[in-house]
Structures are given as C-alpha cells and as structure tokens.
Amino acid sequence: MTSPAKIPFERLRSVLLPMERVAVALSGGLDSSVLLVAAADILGADRCLALTAETPYVMREELRDSAALCRRLGVRQEKLVFPILPEIAENPPLRCYLCKHALFSALAGRAAELGFPRVADGSNTDDLGDYRPGRKALHELGIISPFLEAGMGKADIRLLARTLNLPEDISEKPAYACLLTRLEHGRPVTESLLRRVDEAETFLRSLGLKGCRVRVHGEDLARIELPGPELGLFRQGGLSEAVVSRLRALGFRHITLDLEGYSRGSMNKPS
Structure with a gap:
C-alpha cells in the first residue's frame, strides 16, 4: 500500500510521465530546482530541458545554483538574457504579470525550437494564497504547473527533495523572489x-x-x-x-x- 506521504509524489509522476519531454523554467530556487530533478528522475535527463531567464532582477546566487544543478544532472540548460523590460522599468503593480508574460513567451518559443512543446514551472499550492498576478500570464501562455496539478505545496516539495537525496542547500533553501x-x-x-x-x-x-x-x-x-x-x-x-x-x-x-x-x-x- 502506498503511504500517505508518497501519494503527492505518485500524482506528480502521473502528471509528468505522459509528457515524455518537458522544458522546465529553472530559476535556481527551491521549487523549480526540485521540479527539474524530479522530471529528470522520471523522464530521464535527455528528455528534459532547463530554461533560465538571466535578468538584472534575478539573484546572481540563484543563477549560479541553476547552472551547477544542470551540470550535476546532465540536463541541457538554455540561458536567455534579458535587459530590464521597458514595461516594468517603473516597477508597476502588475510587474509580475508583465514580466512573466514577456519572459515565458520567449522561453516557450525557444523550447519549441528545440523540440520541447511543453514548458513547466514550479508553482505550487502555497502560491495560491499570495498575490500572484504572474499566474494569469502563465495560464494565458499555456505553461503547466506539475506541482499544482499534483496538489503539492512547499512542505511536499521539501520532502520530495530529501527523498531524492538532494543536499540541504537545495532541500532547505528559503523561498526567495525576484x-x-x-x-x-x-x-x-x-x-x-x-x-x-x-x-x-x-x-x-x-x-x-x-x-x-x-x-x-x-x-x-x-x-x-x-x-x-x-x-x-x-x-x-x-x-x-x-x-x-x-x-x-x-x-x-x-x-x-x-x-x-x-x-x-x-x-x-x-x-
């Protein structure tokens, strides 16, 4: 019998397996890092692609972490470099929507060029209780959120990280934001x-x-x-x-x- 603790992870497997190939939007933070590791474990590293948006408002430390993780997994990483986008140069209240729409449009385009029709992000159930206008942009662009589909929150993701034997610098990483x-x-x-x-x-x-x-x-x-x-x-x-x-x-x-x-x-x- 499957233990209650494993049920969310089995649901995640059922979400990822039918995709066969997936591109993961990898920021270097906890959620996207664990999603990439899980996808590589379930589908194989050669069937995964990491997409990283390199912008002035991303922490340098997380960019370094994303590159190190891809090297460790043997997953191809595509870095797309963006300047400060004109639409968010004044930091408007809807900055998250405007930014995600622009960045994920470009990431999805690059993924399609490389033969990856589906792009996934690390959104999870804990994000639903916060002000996240960027979720609307992801929905409009058809970005999938496997953790959400599997009903997984931050505690589940940390437990999954430990189950996958990830080091504490990933499994215990605090949640950051841009x-x-x-x-x-x-x-x-x-x-x-x-x-x-x-x-x-x-x-x-x-x-x-x-x-x-x-x-x-x-x-x-x-x-x-x-x-x-x-x-x-x-x-x-x-x-x-x-x-x-x-x-x-x-x-x-x-x-x-x-x-x-x-x-x-x-x-x-x-x-």
Missing part, C-alpha cells in the same frame, strides 16, 4: 540599484541570515526583514555594526531593522 519585490511600486528600476540589493542580501546570508529581505524606500533607506528566529540571531550576534558598515558601503544611508520581521510580499500593492 529582486523587483524589494522596491516600491512606481520606483524606477535600475541595474545598479538591483545589484546593491543583491549584494546587501548576499552579505546578510553570509552572516547566517538566510531568510533576509532588503526592502528599499526612497533614495537611500534599506529596511531589513528577517524571519523570527533570525531576528534573535541578529540581536544576539552583535551583527549591527558589520551590517551597517557593509550596507553604507553599498550606498544606503539609513539602515533599519523591521521589528515585525519578514512579511511575504510586504511591498505588494494589488491593482
């Missing part, structure tokens, strides 16, 4: 600002603050959000001086710690 979510709506987007945010968060993660967000307000105020346990680490670890020094070197004049901690999508303003 760097545009660190900026206020209506704030002009520049590569230099995005790189400052990326470098600030990379530094915080090097201190053990893995779930950090650096939200930017105005011209030079950085508001640091941390999940509850990491708030304690920050306070008890005497990290303030090092954080202030590094973020000031990156051009932030005011550095604050949000006492409410990390709040998913705290810069979202539904429209």
Whole structure:
C-alpha cells in the first residue's frame, strides 16, 4: 500500500510521465530546482530541458545554483538574457504579470525550437494564497504547473527533495523572489540599484541570515526583514555594526531593522 506521504509524489509522476519531454523554467530556487530533478528522475535527463531567464532582477546566487544543478544532472540548460523590460522599468503593480508574460513567451518559443512543446514551472499550492498576478500570464501562455496539478505545496516539495537525496542547500533553501519585490511600486528600476540589493542580501546570508529581505524606500533607506528566529540571531550576534558598515558601503544611508520581521510580499500593492 502506498503511504500517505508518497501519494503527492505518485500524482506528480502521473502528471509528468505522459509528457515524455518537458522544458522546465529553472530559476535556481527551491521549487523549480526540485521540479527539474524530479522530471529528470522520471523522464530521464535527455528528455528534459532547463530554461533560465538571466535578468538584472534575478539573484546572481540563484543563477549560479541553476547552472551547477544542470551540470550535476546532465540536463541541457538554455540561458536567455534579458535587459530590464521597458514595461516594468517603473516597477508597476502588475510587474509580475508583465514580466512573466514577456519572459515565458520567449522561453516557450525557444523550447519549441528545440523540440520541447511543453514548458513547466514550479508553482505550487502555497502560491495560491499570495498575490500572484504572474499566474494569469502563465495560464494565458499555456505553461503547466506539475506541482499544482499534483496538489503539492512547499512542505511536499521539501520532502520530495530529501527523498531524492538532494543536499540541504537545495532541500532547505528559503523561498526567495525576484529582486523587483524589494522596491516600491512606481520606483524606477535600475541595474545598479538591483545589484546593491543583491549584494546587501548576499552579505546578510553570509552572516547566517538566510531568510533576509532588503526592502528599499526612497533614495537611500534599506529596511531589513528577517524571519523570527533570525531576528534573535541578529540581536544576539552583535551583527549591527558589520551590517551597517557593509550596507553604507553599498550606498544606503539609513539602515533599519523591521521589528515585525519578514512579511511575504510586504511591498505588494494589488491593482
């Protein structure tokens, strides 16, 4: 008899097997990484393609992680490089819809050229409770979401990662989001600002603050959000001086710690 814990994974297998070949939109984050590993395990590495959008608002660390994973699996990776898209240059409230529509249109086109008619993403049931206008774009473009079809959420995905013997740097990776979510709506987007945010968060993660967000307000105020346990680490670890020094070197004049901690999508303003 199949154990209850294995039922979602059997459903995932039933979703992926009929496809025979699949291209996975690989960001380097937890969800898309585990989906690619599962697809390679079920279909075979030669029947999988990884598609990675390389943009100024993707974390450099995740781009490196995506390349390392593909090398490990023996899966072909296609990187498509995009500049800051004109339609999101002012960071509008519907940035996620506009961005995903443009990027996934290009990814799907490249996948079709290489003989992969289906493109999958790592959306899962946990995403349904958040403000995600990008889901509409994926639906319009016919992008499939195997985890959603299998009824799998983040806890299932982490368990699957462990079942597939993936290292903790994948199975325990915090959920991240694109760097545009660190900026206020209506704030002009520049590569230099995005790189400052990326470098600030990379530094915080090097201190053990893995779930950090650096939200930017105005011209030079950085508001640091941390999940509850990491708030304690920050306070008890005497990290303030090092954080202030590094973020000031990156051009932030005011550095604050949000006492409410990390709040998913705290810069979202539904429209």
